[in-house]
């Protein structure tokens with residue numbers, strides 16, 4: 001969908017921001033650009049919608065060279081979300097979201113109806129639409145930014161550190177929302193971040209850049225974590241690289257056994273068989289039940305916290321389906337690594 005071919009960007013002051021970049025960003029997937037400050041991520045992103053033009057090389061979107069297209073038209077056809085949302089302060093939330101449809105000549109009524117629909121899509125109330133941006137929290141403003149970028153239903157979304165300015169809890173919520181939306185919409189997304197955990201969570205492919213605008217490696221997260229191309233990439237991925245790999249493997253298919261009965265610790269259930277806590281004669285300890293979609297990393301964590309070393313497994317309704325032991329989780333963690341290395 002988006003193709004960079006030998007792209008170079010040198011600014012008039014002599015700074016090379018992007019060096020000989022050849023990269024493909026697949027249709028309907030999330031490509032995350034990561035790297036330390038100043039390594040050329042934003043410049044790469046902005047060359048896609050011609051906010052910056054390359055010095056040499058070719059960029060194609062949907063097979064068409066961007067330099068052969070009208071810059072303003074191209075920009076309207078590509079969604080763009082930035083940190084601090086970039087909303088117009090003197091327009092209501094609804095008018096902000098309707099910006100591009102109005103520019104495209106949709107007519108006021110249709111543009112507003114689309115904006116109302118999108119408010120709901122990004123998890124905001126109709127009432128929020130009547131407010132001005134400063135009357136919303138940072139996380140809500142980012143949601144409006146995403147809604148505005150989606151308004152004309154563009155096939156491509158560019159997102160530059162969109163969740164960089166919100167606290168970690170809201171950031172996780174926004175990431176979850178984006179994953180949910182992406183399941184429905186399958187946009188071609190290019191996402192810039194400093195945060196490798198965010199990249200592993202969101203990316204179908206991760207491109208790691210080094211200062212001077214050099215692309216070092218581009219691969220799906222599991223491949224990157226199992227086979228970093230060099231020490232730079234390994235350092236960037238961090239010391240917990242192996243644990244990050246476990247965050248990509250789901251618990252589904254990992255064997256379960258019936259919950260133990262009559263031992264020192266008992267798993268207490270409510271009337272709907274939902275786990276409440278672990279109980280011994282004089283103590284109760286919390287249980288954090290996991291479903292098939294949860295990761296091996298979450299299971300490892302829970303197995304360490306659990307007094308019995310057992311992880312309670314539940315179905316979609318939260319009802320107990322069985323337990324899995326710490327040893328079993330360990331064995332599968334090792335297996336997940338071997339498979340990733342072998343792949």
Ligand SMILES: Nc1ncnc2c1ncn2[C@@H]1O[C@H](COP(=O)(O)OP(=O)(O)OP(=O)(O)O)[C@@H](O)[C@H]1O
Pocket residue numbers: 011012013015016017035036037038039040041042043044194
């Ligand atoms: N308009 C410009 N003129 C001159 N140099 C620029 C310009 N824009 C960016 N640069 C330089 O190009 C390099 C790459 O910048 P860019 O913003 O693409 O990096 P980045 O990886 O997105 O950084 P950050 O994570 O800090 O946003 C930096 O050295 C930057 O100072």
